[in-house]
Amino acid sequence: MRKGMATVLSNQQIVDRVFRLEVQGDLIGEMTWPGQFVHVRCGTGIDPLLRRPISICDVNVEEKILTMVYRVEGHGTKILSESVPGQPLDLLGPLGQGFPIDERKEGEHALLIGGGIGVPPLYYLGKELVKRGVKVTYVIGFGTASQVILEDELQSVGTTYVVTMDGSAGEKGLVTDVLNEGFNLEDSAWDVLYSCGPLPMLKALQDRFQPTGKEGYLSLEQRMGCGVGACLACVCQTQSPENGKKYRKVCSDGPVFPLGEVKL
């Protein structure tokens, strides 16, 4: 867990409100665990005051290059979207607990389900899984065709199914719908689920797969303060408060939690 400066290499809009930001810096060499995040200072003044948690989309560990794909949601990310090459960027990270991958075995099949701006961290995850000999299939959902991001990149890692709510790209419906039909993604076809996306999507996945006992991991998003577990802004409740642990901190116990650990 470190704090350091990185230098902006590029910052380009890829679809409406969504940008791809590449930065280079020493602390990026430590970002080896997919699913962790960085806490980014947007601007240098006191407005915005707090950092913004941004997911790690890709890391080139040797060259210490970090790729972030983020959506402009408010004041902080708006300022971030104005970053230009050569500009310094103040990063805290890598932070949090990422997607567990060390237990994966060669030949296993991992189902990676992403929604909207939850898709980016699944790229780095998929690459690391493939390195371990795991077969990766992506199901990524968006509102409409113009919001689809990273489809080509993900296709290069594993078979990728696009789903849009209005049917303007790929299948029409929700990511969970694809699991019902003829895509050979029935429960017995995969060994582990990894997901990141909007809360209703994560809840639908947890409600569906928790009773089946399938192994799975969900990455949550929450408004954060410190990002390191001190301020208790980003807590969520556990499902079974055993050992007196009635809550988890999204920033430091998460953002990735095993299926069934927390209430959604």
Add this chain to the structure above:
Amino acid sequence: MIDNQRLAVSLAGLNLKNPVMPASGCFGFGREYAEFYDLNRLGAIVVKATTMEERLGNPVPRVAETPGGMLNAIGLQNPGVDEVMKTELPYLEQFKDLPVIVNVAGTEIEDYVAVSQRVSEAPNVSAIELNISCPNVKCGGITFGTDPGIAGELTAAVKKVSKVPVFVKLSPNVTDIVPIAQAVEAAGADGLSMINTLVGMRLNLKTRRPIIANGTGGLSGPAIKPVAIRMIYQVSQQVNIPIIGMGGIQNAEDVLEFIMAGASAVAVGTANFVDPFVCPNIIDELEQKMDEYGVSSIQELVGAGWK
């Protein structure tokens, strides 16, 4: 060990090697920031509010941002005094040069008394900070802090049982803070902490509802610094007990301003979230800034703004 008399401060019997401590609620029980630096560098540590029973806190969202500040309504989430005594305070024993101040909160006078008695008996607790000013907890907390009579009664009750000095953390959400400060001084308080957060609110334009689930939250950060400076400037001239000043401190110059206003030491809160290293950075920067402004020692600067 005090190796630099320029930075050393003495308040209510506590001898601190420097005047900078993290503020309660912004630093947990120290564990998270110990990953970044040696906590022995701090003048002291004020740990998270501790209550009789475990508290789960408020629903999320618990924070919202404002220009130069943030609103929070954490709701005093803490594991309760038993767990704090069993695990959190013993954890801090490894830091041999770190005075520990425990923030104590409750809903009834009896809670405050019981928790204060327990924590004051811990071997590494140097002082108690009575939280009579948390704006985010219903029934209790802030009601103690807005009524001079009740604030005094509570202070007197805790003073009877505490084995360590008692600082009372005042609320700025009052018409006149001076009578409350005087009441707790008369009741035996050893010092004051000021200020706690200012009650505020932000609305979500899409949902047309408050952003924070609790509705209101406590405003902290640089936005409230002038209010803190003003209140410390007023109160320090009317009481004879030392003040730990807080409210939006970000750098060494802010520290000097608080000391000049009448604080004897300072606590840094929200700035820890922006930069985990802010406290040691301020300590490192302090002497250079003292040179720049012709300050020989922190102690001689206390109240220089009105003396």
